[in-house]
Amino acid sequence: MKLKYKIVSSFIVVIVLMAIASVISTSYVLGKRTDDDIQKKAATVATLSEKIYKSVADKDSNALTLVLFDEKKARLDEVEYYVVFNPEGNVMAHTYVTPVPKTLKDFEYRDFGTSAPYEVKQIKNSSEGLDVYDISVPIKEGIKQVGVLHVGVKSDYLVGLQNKLINLSMLFSVLLGFLAILIASLLTHFIVKPIKELTVAVNRITNGEFDVVLPDIKTKDEIQELNSSIEMLVTGYNMLRKKG
Amino acid sequence: MTSKTTKIIIATVAVLIVGVGAFLMLGNKQKVEKVAVPGVTDTEILVGSSAALSKPANGTDSSFLGTQTIHGSQAYINDINEKGGINGRKIKLISYDDQYDPAQTVGNTQKLITQDGVFTLFDYVGTPTSVKAIDLVNSAKVPLLGLFTGAEALRSPFQPYIFNVRDSYYNETEDAVAYFVDKLGFKKIAVMYQQDAFGETVLAGTQIALKKRGMEPVAIDSFIRGTLNVEKALDTIKDSEAEAVIMVGTYSPLAKFVKISNDAGFKPYFHTVSFVGSEAYAKELTQTWKVDPSQYNKIIVTQVVPSPSSEEFATVKEYQTLIKKYYPQDTFNYTALEGFVNAKVLVKALELAGKDLTRESFITALESMQNVDIGIGKMVNFSSTQHGGLRGIFFSKLSPEGNFTIFNQ
Numbered sequence: 005m006k007l008k009y010k011i012v013s014s015f016i017v018v019i020v021l022m023a024i025a026s027v028i029s030t031s032y033v034l035g036k037r038t039d040d041d042i043q044k045k046a047a048t049v050a051t052l053s054e055k056i057y058k059s060v061a062d063k064d065s066n067a068l069t070l071v072l073f074d075e076k077k078a079r080l081d082e083v084e085y086y087v088v089f090n091p092e093g094n095v096m097a098h099t100y101v102t103p104v105p106k107t108l109k110d111f112e113y114r115d116f117g118t119s120a121p122y123e124v125k126q127i128k129n130s131s132e133g134l135d136v137y138d139i140s141v142p143i144k145e146g147i148k149q150v151g152v153l154h155v156g157v158k159s160d161y162l163v164g165l166q167n168k169l170i171n172l173s174m175l176f177s178v179l180l181g182f183l184a185i186l187i188a189s190l191l192t193h194f195i196v197k198p199i200k201e202l203t204v205a206v207n208r209i210t211n212g213e214f215d216v217v218l219p220d221i222k223t224k225d226e227i228q229e230l231n232s233s234i235e236m237l238v239t240g241y242n243m244l245r246k247k248g
Numbered sequence: 249m250t251s252k253t254t255k256i257i258i259a260t261v262a263v264l265i266v267g268v269g270a271f272l273m274l275g276n277k278q279k280v281e282k283v284a285v286p287g288v289t290d291t292e293i294l295v296g297s298s299a300a301l302s303k304p305a306n307g308t309d310s311s312f313l314g315t316q317t318i319h320g321s322q323a324y325i326n327d328i329n330e331k332g333g334i335n336g337r338k339i340k341l342i343s344y345d346d347q348y349d350p351a352q353t354v355g356n357t358q359k360l361i362t363q364d365g366v367f368t369l370f371d372y373v374g375t376p377t378s379v380k381a382i383d384l385v386n387s388a389k390v391p392l393l394g395l396f397t398g399a400e401a402l403r404s405p406f407q408p409y410i411f412n413v414r415d416s417y418y419n420e421t422e423d424a425v426a427y428f429v430d431k432l433g434f435k436k437i438a439v440m441y442q443q444d445a446f447g448e449t450v451l452a453g454t455q456i457a458l459k460k461r462g463m464e465p466v467a468i469d470s471f472i473r474g475t476l477n478v479e480k481a482l483d484t485i486k487d488s489e490a491e492a493v494i495m496v497g498t499y500s501p502l503a504k505f506v507k508i509s510n511d512a513g514f515k516p517y518f519h520t521v522s523f524v525g526s527e528a529y530a531k532e533l534t535q536t537w538k539v540d541p542s543q544y545n546k547i548i549v550t551q552v553v554p555s556p557s558s559e560e561f562a563t564v565k566e567y568q569t570l571i572k573k574y575y576p577q578d579t580f581n582y583t584a585l586e587g588f589v590n591a592k593v594l595v596k597a598l599e600l601a602g603k604d605l606t607r608e609s610f611i612t613a614l615e616s617m618q619n620v621d622i623g624i625g626k627m628v629n630f631s632s633t634q635h636g637g638l639r640g641i642f643f644s645k646l647s648p649e650g651n652f653t654i655f656n657q
Binding site for chain 1: 349350351352354355356358361362380383384387388390
């Protein structure tokens with residue numbers, strides 16, 4: 005492989021590796037942030053479940069519906085729905101103005117017991133067009149579970165920004181790659197050009213052309229030193245030849 | 249058979265197949281669209297109401313307002329249905345009881361939209377109740393026509409799916425303040441209001457009207473909705489020596505306030521807005537609280553419809569005939585007349601929308617109503633940016649016979 009290709013490809017490999025590392029680390033950091041956001045959201049949902057437990061225990065679905073609609077109004081950008089299930093597994097109240105989607109109606113009633121305080125389920129591309137993180141928490145009256153509150157947090161709201169940042173990071177990496185190729189080409193040109201000129205001159209000397217004029221290399225590096233050495237060698241050889 | 253003839257036959261058959269197919273597809277599409285309009289069939293139009301129809305176990309009774317609004321509307325709807333309906337469709341009104349409780353209004357509204365699948369919502373009663381329906385109405389894009397409230401929250405900001413037939417509380421208070429200040433020359437106006445969205449909107453309207461005249465209320469106090477606890481408010485307002493008190497609330501606490509004011513030697517003019525339910529208010533004043541008849545002419549209610557006993561207007565006479573027919577036990581009242589007027593606007597809009605009825609065509613029909621004579625001496629005007637139908641206030645005062653009668657201020 006020619007030197008210029010070696011230099012360019014090395015450069016590209018380094019840049020691509022850096023870009024991949026950058027995307028992976030960004031995804032990891034943002035993914036962790038999504039988990040943190042879900043956890044925070046679950047805490048908010050748990051607070052709401054404490055607020056509505058009495059209406060659930062009293063089976064006052066009207067009062068419950070009013071609170072759920074007020075909550076949804078305050079969180080229109082982030083929440084797709086609130087749905088409350090009673091222990092029989094029936095929908096007790098919700099924030100839909102259309103029939104409750106089957107995907108939600110079919111949720112199994114879960115007795116949380118002493119397990120995790122909340123459950124998160126991603127619903128994506130459902131037939132009803134749902135794209136949410138469903139967070140469910142128990143509704144408790146004292147230690148007795150009297151219902152389950154499901155909140156659909158819009159995926160767009162939760163991961164929309166993260167996806168945008170990852171896409172931006174990838175785009176930035178691609179642009180960086182193109183820039184790397186350009187810089188590598190320019191560098192290669194400056195490094196390889198004097199070597200090529202020197203190679204041509206040395207080939208002519210090898211063919212017996214001892215009067216060849218060596219290239220005027222002013223790179224102030226090893227190549228310039230090599231050029232000077234060859235020049236001295238040729239001068240010395242020509243002097244010996246004249247003497248002989 | 250020549251090949252030319254064969255080609256002609258094949259081409260004709262192909263054209264026929266495509267034509268019949270297109271016809272069938274179009275037919276099916278029209279059929280699907282027809283079925284897709286919620287609450288509308290070939291024979292029926294379903295409309296839904298939420299109003300106070302009964303007294304809650306704890307709290308004051310507002311059921312007169314709801315039942316009478318519905319009676320007024322139902323009387324006209326019955327008449328239209330008996331005459332064959334609109335384009336062959338009869339109107340069916342589903343009315344749910346909310347006991348003037350916002351939570352029940354929300355539950356009823358959701359049920360009407362999602363379970364009953366009504367074409368339009370109609371005849372909602374009360375401010376705190378109706379404002380809670382705004383978000384549902386907007387989300388579901390279901391029109392809501394005819395609200396027994398003049399609250400500003402249902403008018404501003406503009407609500408694209410809400411159509412108010414009656415005039416606003418702001419206009420009622422503006423005209424009341426104009427009467428007291430500009431006409432009678434009063435300098436001291438006080439406000440006693442119910443602590444909720446209804447009370448606050450009338451308080452705001454009064455303050456705006458007074459501010460226009462370089463004034464402000466000399467005293468303001470309130471009471472809790474659903475209670476008769478108005479004594480504290482009297483203590484505050486009495487000391488202000490107000491010449492008129494603008495009161496906001498339902499009939500029971502307001503009648504009590506008038507009575508205990510008079511008993512305490514405080515005898516200003518008492519005004520309230522149309523929502524009070526004049527007949528029930530008059531009954532409370534004269535029979536329950538036995539207010540001194542010498543003070544009757546200082547008890548004023550602004551109305552958004554003319555006197556229900558009037559012989560002057562065609563619609564009022566029609567109302568009287570139909571109420572006698574369908575609700576013979578009822579006496580004529582402002583609330584039922586307002587419900588009757590709401591139904592007239594509903595029917596007019598359904599007629600204008602035509603046979604291919606959709607919610608969009610119904611809204612367009614309502615918004616096209618300009619200077620429509622509804623038979624009460626005021627014209628109905630809607631537009632795509634203005635959903636307040638009637639403009640015009642009538643003044644009534646308690647007569648020696650114990651009824652609120654219209655007077656020219």
